[in-house]
Amino acid sequence: MPVTRGFTGKRRGAAADQQRAERLPPGQYDTGSDWPSLTAEATPDVDVERWSMRVDGLVETPRSWSWREIHDLPGSSYRGDIHCVTTWSKFDTTFTGVSVDTLLEAAGPLPEAAYVMAHSTTGYTTNLPLADVTGGRAWVVWDFDGRPLSTDHGGPVRLLVPHLYFWKSAKWVTRLELMASDRPGFWEQNGYHDRGDPWLEQRYQGDP
Amino acid sequence: MTAAVETRWTTARIAAVERDGTRLVRLRLDVDGRQEHLPGQHYVVRLRASDDYTAQRSYSTASDPTDPLVELMVECLPDGEVSAHLHDVAEVGDVLEVRGPIGGWFTWTGDVTAVAIGGGAGVVPLVSMLRHARRLGIADRLRVVAVGRTLEELPYAEELIAAGAFVALTRENLGSRVAAPPYPEEVRDLVDLPTPAERAYVCGSVGFASFAQRVLGEAGMRASEVRVEQFGATG
Numbered sequence: 001m002p003v004t005r006g007f008t009g010k011r012r013g014a015a016a017d018q019q020r021a022e023r024l025p026p027g028q029y030d031t032g033s034d035w036p037s038l039t040a041e042a043t044p045d046v047d048v049e050r051w052s053m054r055v056d057g058l059v060e061t062p063r064s065w066s067w068r069e070i071h072d073l074p075g076s077s078y079r080g081d082i083h084c085v086t087t088w089s090k091f092d093t094t095f096t097g098v099s100v101d102t103l104l105e106a107a108g109p110l111p112e113a114a115y116v117m118a119h120s121t122t123g124y125t126t127n128l129p130l131a132d133v134t135g136g137r138a139w140v141v142w143d144f145d146g147r148p149l150s151t152d153h154g155g156p157v158r159l160l161v162p163h164l165y166f167w168k169s170a171k172w173v174t175r176l177e178l179m180a181s182d183r184p185g186f187w188e189q190n191g192y193h194d195r196g197d198p199w200l201e202q203r204y205q206g207d208p
Numbered sequence: 209m210t211a212a213v214e215t216r217w218t219t220a221r222i223a224a225v226e227r228d229g230t231r232l233v234r235l236r237l238d239v240d241g242r243q244e245h246l247p248g249q250h251y252v253v254r255l256r257a258s259d260d261y262t263a264q265r266s267y268s269t270a271s272d273p274t275d276p277l278v279e280l281m282v283e284c285l286p287d288g289e290v291s292a293h294l295h296d297v298a299e300v301g302d303v304l305e306v307r308g309p310i311g312g313w314f315t316w317t318g319d320v321t322a323v324a325i326g327g328g329a330g331v332v333p334l335v336s337m338l339r340h341a342r343r344l345g346i347a348d349r350l351r352v353v354a355v356g357r358t359l360e361e362l363p364y365a366e367e368l369i370a371a372g373a374f375v376a377l378t379r380e381n382l383g384s385r386v387a388a389p390p391y392p393e394e395v396r397d398l399v400d401l402p403t404p405a406e407r408a409y410v411c412g413s414v415g416f417a418s419f420a421q422r423v424l425g426e427a428g429m430r431a432s433e434v435r436v437e438q439f440g441a442t443g
Contacts, residue, residue, distance in 0.1 A: 001305050002219060004255040006297040009263060010289050027254075027264055029289065037414045038438060040313050042421045042431035087264055123432065152414065190312035191215070204310060206214030 023081055024089055025198035031088035037152045038086060040186070041122045044172055048156050053103070053140060057117075057178035060108030067156070070140070073098045078139055078162055083198040085165040095149075095160050097141030100133045103176065113178035117185060118159050118170040126170050126185035127194065128161065130178065137163055140173060165196035165203070215243065217254070220306045223277055225298055229360050231284045232329075233295045234270075236277045239306055244273050247336040248315035248409070248437075251278060251308030255293055262305075265290040268332040268411075268437075269309065270364070272339035278308075281363045283329040314437045318346045320406040323398050323429070325353040325390075325420045327412030328362070333437065334411065335364045338371050347372070351398040351405065353390055355416070374398060389419065396427035405429070411437045 024030060048067040056062035065073070076099040083089045109130065116128045132138065139160040142149050149155035154171025161168045167187045188194055193202040200208055224236035237251075245251075247269075254264035271279035284295035298304075316322055316337045326334045331354045341350045352373035356362025358380045369375055375382060376390040399405050408429045410420040417438035424434055 001217065001254075001256060002303045003258050004293070004304060005299075005302050007255040007257050007293050009255075009257045009261045010292070027262060029263065036439070039417075039436055041436055042410075042425070042434040043418065043436075044431065086266060152418075186313070191310050204215060204307070206216060 020091065023091060025083055026201050027203075028083055028087050028089040028198065031090050034088070035090055035153065036084065036086070036088050038084065039152075039171065041124060043151055044121050046121055046151075046156055046172055051121075051156065052174065053157065054175045055103050055107040055178070056175065058110040058113035058180060059104075059178055060110065061106075063103070063107045065103075070098060070157075071142075073102050076102070076139060078141070078160060080162055082162050082166055082169075085167055085192065085196065085203050089198075093162075094145050095139060095141040096143035096146075097139045097157070097160070099136060100138040100140060100159075100176070101136060103140065104134065107178075109178050112180045115179045115182045117177040117179060117183070118168075118173055119175040119177060120170050120172040121174050122172055124170060124172070124186050126159075126168050127182055127188055128164070128168055129182070129195070132161060132164060132168075132195070133176075137161065163197070165193075165198055167192060168196050215307050215310060217305055217307045218242075220278070220304050222298060222300050222302045222304065225300055227295070228363075231295070231361070232363055233282050233284065233291075233298070235280045235282065235294060235298065237280065237304070237306065238276075239278050239308075242278065243309060245269050245271075245278070245309030245336075246312070246315040246317055247273065247340040248333045249309035249311045250333070251280065251306050252310065253280070253290060253294070254305040254307070255290055256305060263289045266310070268336070270332045270335045270339075272336065272343055274343065275339075278306075281329070281332045281335075283363070314409065314411070314435050316340075316350065316407075316409060318344055318349055321349045321351075321403065322407045322409060323351045323353065323395070323405040323424070324409040325355070325395070325411075325424070327355045327416035327420070328357075330410075330412030330416065330437070330439075331356075331363055331368065332411075334373075334409070335367065337409075338368070338373070342371065353395060353398060355390060355412070390423060392423050392426045395423045399424065399427040399429055406433065408434045409437075410434060412439075414438050
Protein backbone atom coordinates (compact mmCIF):
# COMPACT_ATOMS: atom_id res chain seq x y z
CA MET A 1 0.00 0.00 0.00
CA PRO A 2 1.22 3.52 -0.77
CA VAL A 3 3.06 5.74 1.66
CA THR A 4 1.07 8.92 2.35
CA ARG A 5 3.03 11.92 1.10
CA GLY A 6 4.15 14.06 4.01
CA PHE A 7 2.82 11.78 6.77
CA THR A 8 5.19 10.94 9.59
CA GLY A 9 2.81 10.03 12.42
CA LYS A 10 2.78 12.46 15.26
CA ARG A 11 1.31 10.17 17.93
CA ARG A 12 4.60 8.32 17.97
CA GLY A 13 6.16 11.03 20.05
CA ALA A 14 4.17 9.58 22.93
CA ALA A 15 5.16 6.05 21.97
CA ALA A 16 8.71 6.74 23.15
CA ASP A 17 7.43 4.62 25.99
CA GLN A 18 8.08 1.32 24.26
CA GLN A 19 6.13 -0.74 26.78
CA ARG A 20 2.99 1.29 26.20
CA ALA A 21 3.49 1.12 22.45
CA GLU A 22 3.64 -2.66 22.62
CA ARG A 23 0.31 -2.79 24.42
CA LEU A 24 -1.41 -1.10 21.46
CA PRO A 25 -2.95 -3.50 18.95
CA PRO A 26 -2.31 -2.59 15.28
CA GLY A 27 -4.11 0.53 14.08
CA GLN A 28 -5.01 1.68 17.61
CA TYR A 29 -4.02 4.84 19.48
CA ASP A 30 -3.78 5.54 23.20
CA THR A 31 -6.76 7.68 24.19
CA GLY A 32 -5.15 8.56 27.54
CA SER A 33 -7.59 9.68 30.19
CA ASP A 34 -10.45 10.11 27.68
CA TRP A 35 -13.09 7.47 27.32
CA PRO A 36 -14.93 8.00 24.05
CA SER A 37 -18.56 6.92 24.10
CA LEU A 38 -20.17 5.44 21.02
CA THR A 39 -23.68 4.12 20.75
CA ALA A 40 -26.15 3.42 18.00
CA GLU A 41 -29.34 3.95 19.90
CA ALA A 42 -30.95 6.31 22.33
CA THR A 43 -29.39 5.98 25.79
CA PRO A 44 -31.94 4.16 27.94
CA ASP A 45 -32.99 5.01 31.44
CA VAL A 46 -32.60 1.71 33.29
CA ASP A 47 -34.30 1.39 36.67
CA VAL A 48 -32.24 -1.01 38.79
CA GLU A 49 -35.30 -1.92 40.83
CA ARG A 50 -36.88 -3.43 37.73
CA TRP A 51 -33.68 -4.59 36.07
CA SER A 52 -32.73 -8.26 35.87
CA MET A 53 -29.99 -10.30 34.26
CA ARG A 54 -31.00 -13.55 32.60
CA VAL A 55 -29.12 -16.56 31.22
CA ASP A 56 -31.21 -18.80 29.00
CA GLY A 57 -31.28 -20.67 25.71
CA LEU A 58 -29.35 -23.93 25.70
CA VAL A 59 -28.96 -24.30 29.46
CA GLU A 60 -30.17 -26.85 32.01
CA THR A 61 -31.93 -24.21 34.09
CA PRO A 62 -32.65 -20.70 32.80
CA ARG A 63 -31.65 -18.31 35.57
CA SER A 64 -32.20 -14.67 36.32
CA TRP A 65 -30.84 -12.31 38.96
CA SER A 66 -32.23 -9.07 40.30
CA TRP A 67 -29.92 -6.11 40.99
CA ARG A 68 -29.63 -7.21 44.63
CA GLU A 69 -29.15 -10.90 43.80
CA ILE A 70 -26.37 -10.30 41.30
CA HIS A 71 -24.51 -8.21 43.85
CA ASP A 72 -24.72 -11.12 46.29
CA LEU A 73 -22.76 -13.34 43.89
CA PRO A 74 -18.99 -13.61 44.38
CA GLY A 75 -17.52 -10.48 42.84
CA SER A 76 -14.77 -10.32 40.26
CA SER A 77 -12.68 -7.50 38.76
CA TYR A 78 -10.82 -6.90 35.51
CA ARG A 79 -7.74 -4.71 35.42
CA GLY A 80 -6.24 -3.97 32.05
CA ASP A 81 -6.71 -2.43 28.65
CA ILE A 82 -9.76 -2.05 26.41
CA HIS A 83 -9.88 -1.52 22.65
CA CYS A 84 -12.55 0.01 20.42
CA VAL A 85 -12.92 -0.69 16.70
CA THR A 86 -12.97 3.08 16.14
CA THR A 87 -9.21 2.88 16.95
CA TRP A 88 -8.91 4.12 20.50
CA SER A 89 -7.47 1.96 23.24
CA LYS A 90 -7.67 2.79 26.92
CA PHE A 91 -5.01 1.48 29.29
CA ASP A 92 -5.25 0.34 32.89
CA THR A 93 -9.01 0.32 33.36
CA THR A 94 -10.63 -1.39 36.32
CA PHE A 95 -14.10 -2.87 36.09
CA THR A 96 -15.90 -4.73 38.86
CA GLY A 97 -18.88 -7.03 38.67
CA VAL A 98 -19.27 -10.74 38.35
CA SER A 99 -17.51 -13.24 36.11
CA VAL A 100 -19.68 -14.63 33.30
CA ASP A 101 -18.37 -18.03 34.43
CA THR A 102 -20.31 -17.60 37.68
CA LEU A 103 -23.56 -16.91 35.83
CA LEU A 104 -23.07 -19.79 33.40
CA GLU A 105 -22.22 -22.19 36.20
CA ALA A 106 -25.57 -21.48 37.82
CA ALA A 107 -27.50 -22.05 34.60
CA GLY A 108 -25.53 -25.07 33.35
CA PRO A 109 -24.81 -24.77 29.63
CA LEU A 110 -25.90 -27.81 27.62
CA PRO A 111 -23.16 -29.65 25.71
CA GLU A 112 -24.41 -28.35 22.36
CA ALA A 113 -24.15 -24.69 23.44
CA ALA A 114 -21.30 -23.15 21.45
CA TYR A 115 -22.26 -19.46 21.01
CA VAL A 116 -23.76 -16.69 23.06
CA MET A 117 -25.97 -13.80 22.01
CA ALA A 118 -25.80 -10.88 24.42
CA HIS A 119 -29.02 -8.83 24.50
CA SER A 120 -29.43 -5.30 25.82
CA THR A 121 -32.47 -3.53 27.12
CA THR A 122 -32.36 -1.37 23.97
CA GLY A 123 -32.67 -4.37 21.67
CA TYR A 124 -28.96 -4.25 20.85
CA THR A 125 -27.40 -7.68 20.33
CA THR A 126 -23.91 -9.03 19.81
CA ASN A 127 -22.78 -12.60 19.18
CA LEU A 128 -19.79 -14.34 20.73
CA PRO A 129 -18.30 -17.83 20.71
CA LEU A 130 -18.93 -19.37 24.14
CA ALA A 131 -15.17 -19.87 24.45
CA ASP A 132 -14.72 -16.08 24.39
CA VAL A 133 -16.88 -15.49 27.46
CA THR A 134 -15.64 -18.39 29.62
CA GLY A 135 -12.37 -19.16 31.36
CA GLY A 136 -12.20 -15.83 33.20
CA ARG A 137 -12.32 -13.72 30.03
CA ALA A 138 -15.70 -11.99 30.38
CA TRP A 139 -17.64 -10.16 33.06
CA VAL A 140 -20.95 -8.52 33.75
CA VAL A 141 -19.84 -5.25 35.37
CA TRP A 142 -21.36 -2.29 37.22
CA ASP A 143 -18.34 -0.40 38.58
CA PHE A 144 -15.64 1.43 36.63
CA ASP A 145 -12.56 2.60 38.55
CA GLY A 146 -14.45 2.15 41.79
CA ARG A 147 -17.53 4.14 40.83
CA PRO A 148 -20.89 3.13 39.40
CA LEU A 149 -20.68 2.74 35.65
CA SER A 150 -22.22 5.80 33.98
CA THR A 151 -25.23 5.42 31.72
CA ASP A 152 -23.22 6.64 28.72
CA HIS A 153 -20.87 3.73 29.15
CA GLY A 154 -23.59 1.14 29.59
CA GLY A 155 -24.53 1.61 33.22
CA PRO A 156 -25.97 0.31 35.38
CA VAL A 157 -24.65 -2.96 33.93
CA ARG A 158 -22.71 -3.90 30.82
CA LEU A 159 -20.97 -6.93 29.46
CA LEU A 160 -17.16 -6.76 29.45
CA VAL A 161 -15.14 -8.86 27.02
CA PRO A 162 -11.88 -6.92 27.05
CA HIS A 163 -9.89 -9.18 24.70
CA LEU A 164 -12.30 -8.34 21.85
CA TYR A 165 -13.24 -4.97 20.32
CA PHE A 166 -15.58 -3.13 22.62
CA TRP A 167 -18.77 -3.41 20.54
CA LYS A 168 -18.83 -6.99 21.88
CA SER A 169 -19.05 -5.61 25.43
CA ALA A 170 -22.77 -4.91 25.13
CA LYS A 171 -23.99 -1.89 27.10
CA TRP A 172 -27.13 -2.17 29.26
CA VAL A 173 -26.93 -5.96 29.07
CA THR A 174 -29.88 -7.93 30.40
CA ARG A 175 -29.63 -11.36 28.84
CA LEU A 176 -27.15 -13.97 27.65
CA GLU A 177 -28.73 -16.47 25.28
CA LEU A 178 -26.79 -19.68 24.66
CA MET A 179 -27.04 -21.05 21.12
CA ALA A 180 -25.82 -24.09 19.19
CA SER A 181 -24.90 -22.14 16.07
CA ASP A 182 -23.68 -18.65 15.41
CA ARG A 183 -25.89 -15.87 14.15
CA PRO A 184 -24.91 -12.24 13.68
CA GLY A 185 -25.83 -9.57 16.19
CA PHE A 186 -26.53 -5.90 15.57
CA TRP A 187 -23.20 -4.55 14.31
CA GLU A 188 -22.30 -7.92 12.82
CA GLN A 189 -25.33 -7.56 10.52
CA ASN A 190 -24.18 -4.05 9.78
CA GLY A 191 -20.73 -4.74 8.41
CA TYR A 192 -18.64 -5.57 11.47
CA HIS A 193 -16.58 -8.71 11.93
CA ASP A 194 -18.13 -11.77 13.59
CA ARG A 195 -15.42 -12.13 16.24
CA GLY A 196 -13.51 -8.85 16.61
CA ASP A 197 -10.00 -9.73 17.86
CA PRO A 198 -8.06 -6.41 18.06
CA TRP A 199 -4.67 -8.12 17.67
CA LEU A 200 -5.82 -9.64 14.37
CA GLU A 201 -7.55 -6.37 13.35
CA GLN A 202 -10.86 -8.15 12.84
CA ARG A 203 -12.79 -4.92 12.34
CA TYR A 204 -15.15 -5.43 9.42
CA GLN A 205 -16.61 -8.23 7.33
CA GLY A 206 -13.88 -9.62 5.12
CA ASP A 207 -11.04 -9.18 7.62
CA PRO A 208 -9.00 -12.30 8.51
CA MET B 209 -31.85 -3.93 7.43
CA THR B 210 -29.24 -4.03 4.69
CA ALA B 211 -27.07 -7.06 4.20
CA ALA B 212 -23.47 -6.61 5.26
CA VAL B 213 -21.20 -5.98 2.33
CA GLU B 214 -17.53 -6.80 2.54
CA THR B 215 -15.26 -3.88 1.96
CA ARG B 216 -11.54 -4.08 1.30
CA TRP B 217 -8.79 -1.55 1.65
CA THR B 218 -8.29 0.31 -1.59
CA THR B 219 -6.71 3.56 -2.67
CA ALA B 220 -8.21 6.94 -3.44
CA ARG B 221 -6.71 9.94 -5.20
CA ILE B 222 -7.57 13.36 -3.84
CA ALA B 223 -9.41 15.14 -6.65
CA ALA B 224 -10.19 18.32 -4.75
CA VAL B 225 -9.30 19.93 -1.43
CA GLU B 226 -11.16 22.91 -0.06
CA ARG B 227 -10.43 24.52 3.28
CA ASP B 228 -13.44 26.44 4.61
CA GLY B 229 -12.92 28.52 7.69
CA THR B 230 -10.11 27.46 9.94
CA ARG B 231 -10.98 23.97 11.12
CA LEU B 232 -12.71 22.26 8.21
CA VAL B 233 -11.30 20.57 5.14
CA ARG B 234 -13.48 19.22 2.35
CA LEU B 235 -11.94 16.32 0.43
CA ARG B 236 -13.26 14.94 -2.84
CA LEU B 237 -11.88 11.45 -3.47
CA ASP B 238 -11.65 9.34 -6.60
CA VAL B 239 -11.88 5.87 -5.03
CA ASP B 240 -10.51 2.84 -6.87
CA GLY B 241 -13.13 0.10 -7.28
CA ARG B 242 -15.67 2.23 -5.45
CA GLN B 243 -18.90 0.69 -4.15
CA GLU B 244 -21.94 2.90 -3.98
CA HIS B 245 -22.72 4.04 -0.44
CA LEU B 246 -25.96 4.69 1.39
CA PRO B 247 -26.52 8.17 2.80
CA GLY B 248 -25.16 8.09 6.36
CA GLN B 249 -22.39 5.55 5.83
CA HIS B 250 -18.74 6.28 6.50
CA TYR B 251 -15.29 5.64 5.11
CA VAL B 252 -12.12 4.80 6.97
CA VAL B 253 -9.05 6.79 5.91
CA ARG B 254 -5.64 5.29 6.70
CA LEU B 255 -2.38 7.21 6.50
CA ARG B 256 0.93 5.40 6.15
CA ALA B 257 4.40 6.67 7.06
CA SER B 258 7.50 5.53 5.18
CA ASP B 259 8.30 2.95 7.88
CA ASP B 260 4.77 1.47 7.60
CA TYR B 261 3.43 3.13 10.76
CA THR B 262 -0.27 3.77 10.14
CA ALA B 263 -3.10 5.78 11.66
CA GLN B 264 -6.73 5.51 10.63
CA ARG B 265 -10.02 7.28 11.39
CA SER B 266 -13.61 7.09 10.16
CA TYR B 267 -15.37 9.98 8.42
CA SER B 268 -18.96 10.20 7.23
CA THR B 269 -19.62 10.71 3.55
CA ALA B 270 -21.28 13.95 2.58
CA SER B 271 -21.77 13.04 -1.06
CA ASP B 272 -24.88 11.80 -2.76
CA PRO B 273 -24.52 8.10 -3.66
CA THR B 274 -24.56 8.90 -7.39
CA ASP B 275 -21.77 11.48 -7.11
CA PRO B 276 -18.79 10.02 -9.03
CA LEU B 277 -16.52 11.19 -6.20
CA VAL B 278 -16.71 10.45 -2.47
CA GLU B 279 -16.84 13.65 -0.45
CA LEU B 280 -15.65 13.86 3.17
CA MET B 281 -15.76 16.93 5.38
CA VAL B 282 -13.15 16.58 8.09
CA GLU B 283 -12.98 18.70 11.21
CA CYS B 284 -9.44 19.32 12.43
CA LEU B 285 -9.31 18.23 16.07
CA PRO B 286 -6.79 19.53 18.58
CA ASP B 287 -3.96 17.01 18.55
CA GLY B 288 -5.72 15.08 15.75
CA GLU B 289 -3.24 12.81 14.05
CA VAL B 290 -5.24 12.03 10.91
CA SER B 291 -7.40 15.16 10.76
CA ALA B 292 -4.38 17.45 11.15
CA HIS B 293 -2.63 15.77 8.23
CA LEU B 294 -5.72 16.04 6.05
CA HIS B 295 -6.18 19.65 7.08
CA ASP B 296 -2.59 20.88 6.89
CA VAL B 297 -0.73 18.64 4.45
CA ALA B 298 -3.06 16.83 2.03
CA GLU B 299 -3.11 18.14 -1.54
CA VAL B 300 -4.78 17.30 -4.83
CA GLY B 301 -3.09 14.27 -6.37
CA ASP B 302 -2.13 12.65 -3.05
CA VAL B 303 -3.07 9.01 -2.72
CA LEU B 304 -4.69 7.75 0.49
CA GLU B 305 -5.72 4.30 1.65
CA VAL B 306 -9.45 4.09 2.19
CA ARG B 307 -12.03 1.50 3.11
CA GLY B 308 -15.76 1.74 2.75
CA PRO B 309 -18.57 2.29 2.69
CA ILE B 310 -19.12 0.97 6.23
CA GLY B 311 -22.13 0.91 8.53
CA GLY B 312 -25.64 -0.23 7.78
CA TRP B 313 -27.52 1.32 10.68
CA PHE B 314 -27.16 5.08 10.54
CA THR B 315 -28.47 5.20 7.00
CA TRP B 316 -31.49 6.78 5.40
CA THR B 317 -32.57 5.90 1.89
CA GLY B 318 -35.90 7.69 1.83
CA ASP B 319 -38.06 4.72 2.78
CA VAL B 320 -39.45 6.49 5.89
CA THR B 321 -40.11 10.07 6.91
CA ALA B 322 -37.42 11.21 9.29
CA VAL B 323 -36.12 14.03 11.44
CA ALA B 324 -32.34 14.29 11.45
CA ILE B 325 -30.49 16.41 14.01
CA GLY B 326 -26.80 17.12 13.62
CA GLY B 327 -24.43 19.16 15.74
CA GLY B 328 -21.24 20.65 14.26
CA ALA B 329 -19.43 18.04 12.19
CA GLY B 330 -22.41 15.78 12.94
CA VAL B 331 -24.27 17.42 10.06
CA VAL B 332 -22.01 15.72 7.49
CA PRO B 333 -23.97 12.45 7.09
CA LEU B 334 -27.18 14.51 7.07
CA VAL B 335 -25.86 16.43 4.06
CA SER B 336 -25.53 13.14 2.20
CA MET B 337 -29.14 12.29 3.14
CA LEU B 338 -30.30 15.73 2.05
CA ARG B 339 -28.54 15.55 -1.33
CA HIS B 340 -30.00 12.09 -1.88
CA ALA B 341 -33.49 13.32 -1.02
CA ARG B 342 -33.26 16.32 -3.32
CA ARG B 343 -32.08 14.23 -6.27
CA LEU B 344 -34.97 11.80 -5.80
CA GLY B 345 -37.48 14.59 -5.26
CA ILE B 346 -38.39 13.30 -1.80
CA ALA B 347 -37.08 16.23 0.24
CA ASP B 348 -40.44 16.33 2.04
CA ARG B 349 -39.55 13.05 3.79
CA LEU B 350 -36.49 14.44 5.54
CA ARG B 351 -36.51 17.30 8.06
CA VAL B 352 -33.02 18.40 9.03
CA VAL B 353 -32.04 20.32 12.15
CA ALA B 354 -28.46 21.66 11.97
CA VAL B 355 -26.89 23.07 15.11
CA GLY B 356 -23.65 25.04 15.17
CA ARG B 357 -21.92 27.62 17.29
CA THR B 358 -21.58 30.13 14.44
CA LEU B 359 -22.48 30.04 10.77
CA GLU B 360 -18.81 30.01 9.85
CA GLU B 361 -18.10 26.96 12.00
CA LEU B 362 -21.09 24.96 10.76
CA PRO B 363 -20.10 22.68 7.86
CA TYR B 364 -22.25 23.14 4.74
CA ALA B 365 -24.13 26.02 6.39
CA GLU B 366 -25.17 27.71 3.13
CA GLU B 367 -26.21 24.46 1.49
CA LEU B 368 -28.24 23.44 4.55
CA ILE B 369 -30.08 26.76 4.65
CA ALA B 370 -30.72 26.71 0.91
CA ALA B 371 -32.14 23.19 1.21
CA GLY B 372 -34.60 24.30 3.86
CA ALA B 373 -32.90 22.82 6.92
CA PHE B 374 -33.74 24.38 10.27
CA VAL B 375 -30.48 25.96 11.44
CA ALA B 376 -30.00 26.83 15.12
CA LEU B 377 -26.87 28.73 16.11
CA THR B 378 -25.87 28.78 19.75
CA ARG B 379 -23.34 31.66 19.75
CA GLU B 380 -24.70 34.15 17.23
CA ASN B 381 -28.10 35.30 16.04
CA LEU B 382 -29.35 34.03 12.71
CA GLY B 383 -31.89 36.38 11.16
CA SER B 384 -34.50 36.98 13.82
CA ARG B 385 -33.55 33.87 15.80
CA VAL B 386 -31.59 34.68 18.93
CA ALA B 387 -28.57 32.47 19.67
CA ALA B 388 -29.75 29.30 21.50
CA PRO B 389 -29.84 25.54 21.09
CA PRO B 390 -33.01 24.29 19.39
CA TYR B 391 -36.02 24.72 21.66
CA PRO B 392 -38.22 21.68 22.33
CA GLU B 393 -41.14 23.35 20.53
CA GLU B 394 -38.96 24.00 17.45
CA VAL B 395 -38.04 20.34 17.31
CA ARG B 396 -41.57 19.23 18.07
CA ASP B 397 -42.88 21.12 15.06
CA LEU B 398 -40.46 19.26 12.82
CA VAL B 399 -41.24 15.91 14.40
CA ASP B 400 -44.99 16.42 14.06
CA LEU B 401 -45.58 18.40 10.88
CA PRO B 402 -46.96 17.91 8.37
CA THR B 403 -47.19 14.26 9.45
CA PRO B 404 -45.43 12.60 12.40
CA ALA B 405 -41.89 11.49 11.57
CA GLU B 406 -41.40 7.74 11.66
CA ARG B 407 -37.72 7.81 12.58
CA ALA B 408 -35.08 10.14 13.96
CA TYR B 409 -31.33 10.41 13.40
CA VAL B 410 -28.95 12.11 15.82
CA CYS B 411 -25.30 12.79 15.01
CA GLY B 412 -22.82 14.82 17.02
CA SER B 413 -20.65 14.92 20.11
CA VAL B 414 -21.56 12.91 23.20
CA GLY B 415 -23.03 15.94 24.94
CA PHE B 416 -24.92 17.05 21.86
CA ALA B 417 -26.32 13.57 21.20
CA SER B 418 -27.58 13.36 24.75
CA PHE B 419 -29.25 16.78 24.41
CA ALA B 420 -30.83 15.89 21.05
CA GLN B 421 -32.18 12.59 22.34
CA ARG B 422 -33.80 14.34 25.27
CA VAL B 423 -35.40 16.95 23.04
CA LEU B 424 -36.66 14.27 20.66
CA GLY B 425 -38.11 12.35 23.59
CA GLU B 426 -39.93 15.47 24.77
CA ALA B 427 -41.23 15.91 21.23
CA GLY B 428 -42.80 12.46 21.45
CA MET B 429 -40.31 10.47 19.39
CA ARG B 430 -40.10 6.88 20.61
CA ALA B 431 -36.58 5.92 21.78
CA SER B 432 -36.70 2.75 19.68
CA GLU B 433 -37.03 4.89 16.55
CA VAL B 434 -33.98 7.04 17.29
CA ARG B 435 -30.69 6.13 15.60
CA VAL B 436 -27.63 7.74 17.09
CA GLU B 437 -24.09 8.30 15.92
CA GLN B 438 -22.03 10.07 18.54
CA PHE B 439 -18.34 10.78 18.72
CA GLY B 440 -15.81 12.24 21.11
CA ALA B 441 -14.95 11.76 24.74
CA THR B 442 -16.97 11.87 27.92
CA GLY B 443 -15.47 13.35 31.07
